[in-house]
Amino acid sequence: MRLFFAVWPPPATAHALGKWAREVQAAAGSRATPEAAIHLTLAFLGEADPGRAASAARHVAGRAHALPVEQAQYWKHRRIVWAGPREMPAALATLAGALRRELEDCGFALEKREFLAHVTLLRNVRECGALPALPQLGWPVGEFLLVRSRTSPQGSRYEPIERFALFA
Numbered sequence: 001m002r003l004f005f006a007v008w009p010p011p012a013t014a015h016a017l018g019k020w021a022r023e024v025q026a027a028a029g030s031r032a033t034p035e036a037a038i039h040l041t042l043a044f045l046g047e048a049d050p051g052r053a054a055s056a057a058r059h060v061a062g063r064a065h066a067l068p069v070e071q072a073q074y075w076k077h078r079r080i081v082w083a084g085p086r087e088m089p090a091a092l093a094t095l096a097g098a099l100r101r102e103l104e105d106c107g108f109a110l111e112k113r114e115f116l117a118h119v120t121l122l123r124n125v126r127e128c129g130a131l132p133a134l135p136q137l138g139w140p141v142g143e144f145l146l147v148r149s150r151t152s153p154q155g156s157r158y159e160p161i162e163r164f165a166l167f168a
């Protein structure tokens with residue numbers, strides 16, 4: 001199973017981000033992430049055993065926090081437009097760090113790339129002018145999820161496998 005850990009936005013936030021992405025898509029000739037698929041990845045595992053991944057995640061004691069989504073950027077090298085915080089919330093960095101450490105201790109080989117908090121909103125963006133302002137939105141993070149990714153020519157479908165609560 002192709003697996004990753006992520007945080008998911010509340011429906012109203014996903015709706016606002018999805019609407020923004022569809023507006024940009026019309027101008028950029030790209031593919032907007034469907035609302036239900038909008039997320040922020042904490043750790044990507046690739047092909048892995050879900051039981052082992054979940055038992056590693058159960059050792060992580062993360063804090064609930066707010067995720068400000070304040071800026072949108074175009075990454076030419078990956079042809080994506082993403083949104084995310086201007087500064088990484090400390091609790092999110094701690095959560096991602098603790099999760100990655102647990103996974104590595106359990107024998108998972110993760111990419112060594114630095115964790116950059118980003119929510120991919122558009123793919124296949126070949127050119128991108130100035131991006132419109134993002135809507136005002138709130139994203140309280142009260143849990144993280146282990147998710148299965150099923151890829152097809154139409155794009156990826158994500159299925160939550162297990163949820164892990166964060167604490168106040």
Ligand code: 2AM
Nearest residue numbers: 004039040041043044118119120149156
């Ligand atoms: P992306 O949005 O920047 O593409 C599911 O594929 C999620 O895992 C996506 O959010 C994706 O990030 C992330 N991810 C991280 N590393 C990946 C990799 N090597 N292959 C596919 N997805 C990866």
